[in-house]
Amino acid sequence: MVSISRPWIETVDVLVVGGGPAGAAAAIHAAHRGFSVLLVDAARFPRDKTCGDGLTPRAMHQLRLLGFGPEIAGGYRSRGLKLHGFGGDVTAPWPNSAFGSEGSAMRRTRLDGLLFDTARATEGVTAWVNSPAVDVSIRAGRAESVTLSTPDGERVVRCSAVLVADGVRSTFGKLLGRVWHRGEVYGIAARAYCSTPFSDEEWIHSHLELRDQAGVAQPGYGWIFPLADGHVNIGCGALSTTARPAKVNTKKLLSHYAGLQRDEWRLGPVTDVAGALLPMGGAVSGVAGPNWMLIGDAAACVNPLNGEGIDYGLETARLAVDLINPRRDLTVVWPRVLRENYGEAFLLARTAARLLTYPRLLPMVGPFGFRGPQAGPLMRATARLMGNLVTDEDRDVVARAWRLATGGLYRFRGADAVLWS
Ligand SMILES: Cc1cc2nc3c(=O)[nH]c(=O)nc-3n(C[C@H](O)[C@H](O)[C@H](O)COP(=O)(O)OP(=O)(O)OC[C@H]3O[C@@H](n4cnc5c(N)ncnc54)[C@H](O)[C@@H]3O)c2cc1C
DSSP: OOOOOOOEEEEEEEEEEOOSHHHHHHHHHHHHTTOOEEEEOSSOSSOOOOSOOEEOHHHHHHHHHTTOOTTGGGGOOBOEEEEEETTEEEEEEOOOOTTOSOBEEOOHHHHHHHHHHHHHHSTTEEEESSOOEEEEEEETTEEEEEEEEETTEEEEEEEEEEEEOOTTTOHHHHHHTOEEOTTSOEEEEEEEEEEOTTTTOSEEEEESOOBOTTOOBOSEEEEEEEOSSSEEEEEEEEEEOSSSOOOOOHHHHHHHHHHHHHHHHTOOOOEEEEEEEEEOTTOEEOOEETTEEEOGGGGTOOOTTTOOOHHHHHHHHHHHHHHOOTTOOHHHHHHHHHIIIIIHHHHHHHHHHHHHTSTTHHHHHHHHHHSSTTHHHHHHHHHHHHTTOOOTTOOSHHHHHHHHHHHHHHHHHTTTSOSOO
16 A cells, blocks of 8 residues: 655744844734744754844844843843944944934844744744745635645645745745846855954944055945943945946955954954855835735845845835735735835845945045035934934925935936836
8 A cells, every 4th residue: 555645734824034133023913913934944043144233223123123222132232333434433322313322232042042933932923943944835826825844844834924034035935036136236245253242332333444464445344233241243235236247255355344343353263254145125026816825035125235144134024914814915015015115225225235336436425425514414314324224204405405316316216216116
């Protein structure tokens, strides 16, 4: 007799593929709405994620909404940015906005472990690790069932809605039709850890004048984010397009940058070097179908001017869960919600980031931002805009100018730009 092993079938309201910040937050929010949730990740936690580990006020705001407090980085809080370059230094505190004025930084092994464990402990959530989503059955655009490769064999999950939070490569998203538009600006970056006696420094540091070993200015920036655990996260990123690819070996540049900072920060050896690509600013299409949505990095929700994406992962999780309704077709609604929330800001940031890929631009305008009486106000405004920390409630000059610029550009280019379309 031939025995046929049949995959075991599970039924849930919401399947969340990927348990990073976006997926874990989505699972928690969905359970709070009363849905039964299966959260699956290909990895086992704690797992590392190549990242600067920086938490902006936007991210802190979302973490508070999820109920987190002092457990984030053991209470360590950053007050803002210190920007360096072109012969000057500017201090830019986080602005007082609806997101609050505190940032932080926490190793992703710890942050993601905390989020995943919290999701797993939430009533209504079942969480599986080591269980990548490997296939999907689609009918009329609907994801009817998803196949998981679990340590106990294949499992088929039937679900009303699927939230895809499988990160930058989004292998599962690709099965559903996700396309990354490589012609748009993207980031290449590397990070490492170094010991330092100054790991509880209250400011995060960015060096906007990033020169390679030959002294050539690079289209990107270096960062040092104190972690309050005896270490800093140190890294560098460069902006690139297919027309003007950044000819940078980010790992070598990082080692050079760490060498330049070593004395001031009394840095120990550079450890755990890792590099990654960052699709940015909504430069993907195929982000939704009738009952599925891509969130976080899978939907390229990363700020093109500073590479932050934890906050957008947490925010898109919340926005997506709010839309789940068996009677609502999400195909058009989800890209529209993304464009309404981030379209203007991401399009302007992407345009500015594209300009920065012209090698001569930064050395030309950089000194204006760091020297002279205009430097302080200008760079504080720049830091606020880079962090997308202007809210609809803000009525000051910078906020008005920002709204004018983003709104104008969006009317001019929005229709034909790749923005989750
Ligand atoms: C060098 C670098 C520095 C950065 N610095 C910062 C920073 O300082 N601050 C900031 O806010 N952002 C930063 N970012 C961006 C940030 O890391 C991402 O935006 C963030 O991790 C997005 O979270 P996510 O949950 O969407 O994806 P991820 O964190 O990548 O999580 C995706 C999860 O999906 C799982 N997965 C993948 N495929 C499958 C599958 N088929 N089935 C099941 N599970 C799957 C993975 O195992 C993973 O756990 C940086 C990025 C880089 C590359």
